[in-house]
Amino acid sequence: MGIGSSVALALAAAFAVIVLTFGIARWRGRYDTIDSAWGAGFAVIAVTGFATEPRGIGSALVVTVLTAVWGLRLSAHIHLRNSAHGEDRRYREMYARARSRPQLRMFARVYLTQAAVMWFVSLPVVAAQHQPDSFGVLGVLGVAVWCVGFAFEAIGDEQLRRFKADPANAGEVLDTGLWRYTRHPNYFGDACVWWGLYLIAAQHLPGALAVLSPLLMTWLLARGSGKPITERHLAGNRPGYADYVARTSGFFPLPPKKR
Secondary structure (H helix, E strand, O other), X not given: OOHHHHHHHHHXXXXXHHHHHHHHHHHHOOOOHHHHHHHHHHHHHHHHHHHHOOOOOOHHHHHHHHHHHHHHHHHHHHHHHHHOOOOOHHHHHHHHXXXXXXXXXXXXXXXXXXXXXXXXXXXXXXXXXXXXXXXXXXXXHHHHHHHHHHHHHHHHHHHXXXXXXXXXXXXXXXXXXXXXXXXXXXXXXXXXXXXXXXXXXXXXXXXXXXXXXXXXXXXXXXXXXXXXXXXXXXHHHXXXXXXXXXXXXXXXXXXXXXX
């Protein structure tokens, strides 16, 4: 299978995941189901691509395993977190604003958009699955960056989960652990994961051309639907958040500023 066919297959896999997720969302009566399926969708794309383009223990296998591990952990974490609460208010508000054919509008504006982003961000994985069965210095560097990102994301998520589970922390701001050095260790880690996968793909020209994929993911996390929306919400219901913002890096981990 040529790389063009694999790109088309990745798009079909992303669309299939989104259609199935939308059906489950309607059955559950919760449109935030898309958040739970987000990471798993990347895993499906990676595994589908590897199954149709089998290679040895080179870049193809490495990016497939790394993508699946990251995606399945993220989906499990988000599903467990969201299941303990009602539906995310963002989706309730979007549904309420769509007065005419709300279900169709949710599918078109939310779910299809997620499918397109999922497919585009996955392009380095698709490219890496077509590389020769070899692994060079750039590939090793990519794995190292992925490991840093995965650690930041997983540890940051667990620290936040434990913080929220303690009733004594209600209304407080988490500023210890990784959260002492960046206000969003999970988002920073997510970006590193995709830059690591890109570096593995960049060992050869087709993969190197997919640089817009990690750039898009990083923009979404730091400037799009990630960090800005989270911070607007926290600024409104956490009295100490403004001081936390003043002394803590917004994205890249840095020592806290002295006040």
